[in-house]
Amino acid sequence: MPAPGELTFAAPRGAKKPPRHLADLTPAERREAVTAIGEKPFRAKQLSQHYFVRQAHRPEEWTDVPAASRERLAEALLPELMTVMRHVSCDDDATRKTLWRLHDGTLVESVLMRYPDRVTMCISSQAGCGMNCPFCATGQAGLDRNLSTAEIVHQIVEGVRALREGEVPGGPARLSNIVFMGMGEPLANYRRVVDAIRRLTDPEPDGLGLSQRGITVSTVGLLPAMLRFADEGFKCRLAVSLHAPDDELRDTLVPVNTRWKVSEVLDAAWEYARSSGRRVSIEYALIRDINDQAWRADLLGRLLKNKRAHVNLIPLNPTPGSQWTASRPEDEQQFVRVLESHGVPVTVRDTRGQEIDGACGQLAATER
Known part of the structure; x- marks a missing residue:
């Protein structure tokens, strides 16, 4: 059900929802999301730092994140929107x-x-x-x-x-x-x-x-x-x-x-x-x-x-x-x-x- 004041609309046939992204989530939800893919909860704050503070969107820029984790985190929380x-x-x-x-x-x-x-x-x-x-x-x-x-x-x-x-x-x-x-x-x-x-x-x-x-x-x-x-x-x-x-x-x-x-x-x-x-x-x-x-x-x-x-x-x-x-x-x-x-x-x-x-x-x- 839409929230009060929120209008509904007909989505185009076959339309896909936008991928889940870090900015869709609260800080608590980000911690849950990184934990769900086997990463430590503090990785959520690292990703937030890169996205909101540094505007560094490419995994190779995340030098404080282990190389083995970068692509997995990017796919889960920083897809290309x-x-x-x-x-x-x-x-x-x-x-x-x-x-x-x-x-x-x-x-x-x-x-x-x-x-x-x-x-x-x-x-x-x-x-x-x-x-x-x-x-x-x-x-x-x-x-x-x-x-x-x-x-x-x-x-x-x-x-x-x-x-x-x-x-x-x-x-x-x-x-x-x-x-x-x-x-x-x-x-x-x-x-x-x-x-x-x-x-x-x-x-x-x-x-x-x-x-x-x-x-x-x-x-x-x-x-x-x-x-x-x-x-x-x-x-x-x-x-x-x-x-x-x-x-x-x-x-x-x-x-x-x-x-x-x-x-x-x-x-x-x-x-x-x-x-x-x-x-x-x-x-x-x-x-x-x-x-x-x-x-x-x-x-x-x-x-x-x-x-x-x-x-x-x-x-x-x-x-x-x-x-x-x-x-x-x-x-x-x-x-x-x-x-x-x-x-x-x-x-x-x-x-x-x-x-x-x-x-x-x-x-x-x-x-x-």
Whole structure:
């Protein structure tokens, strides 16, 4: 049975589960796994050190592990999960998008973005998406499957390794922020996303030792999962993909709104803000002549006034053949002014990656 708030999906005929990986397991489960293949329990911590701290994935690099044990441990706990099909870069190499092929041929994407003061990685939690938002390339492609915990975590582990080794132009760097805003609806893959957050933030060597405050999890508004997430005790940021302040339009732009309305979704967001102590990010893709009218900015401002919220306006990155496109600059500026008149903090997101199929799902779609 799926957990509350977790959506089921039909797996492709003949599809195989991802292989079990170290990052799928808790530290206790790792010890049990190495013991089950005849190794000493402390080998689990050695493997965790190599994977999470050193990002050393090849058995020949594990010089503290007997040669006779390396292949057996690798096969049991560090199988190859995913391979890079290609990297594409833009913005003077400050943005690098990676297309991954998973063990079953499924394609997913992640994006590494360098800014003067930080490095952000945008990762996928599903292959495709079942939310069917009409302006989103991933949503229009449909859902292939959920990613495993390890498939989610490995995107970040590889990003950390690439930054440390200087593979990304600009010299060695540390990862600052992780955003679950790539392919998929994170809270529709609830258990694996939550487990991934724990692996990312568990202290080294059990995990990557990253800060929960540097992680943002987005949702279109899966109400039961949002309330459950508020009970996890996380200090992550929640980002609600609202895109319209009125139910009439949001029913079209975000079809799950026909089940959970704007007021219910925002109430759940305020509950998360209360439990986490974090301000909620309200994501709003500005679409020309669709949701960018001043009266909608006024309605949004009234909904958010005096709440622990920050609006992140996103100039739409149009997808090929789509009827949707970005707002005019003057409409964007007016939208900002109206929100600010209500005292609502607002930022216009820096646009990245347009010349490399930057909208989520576009790069994978070119390979289908």
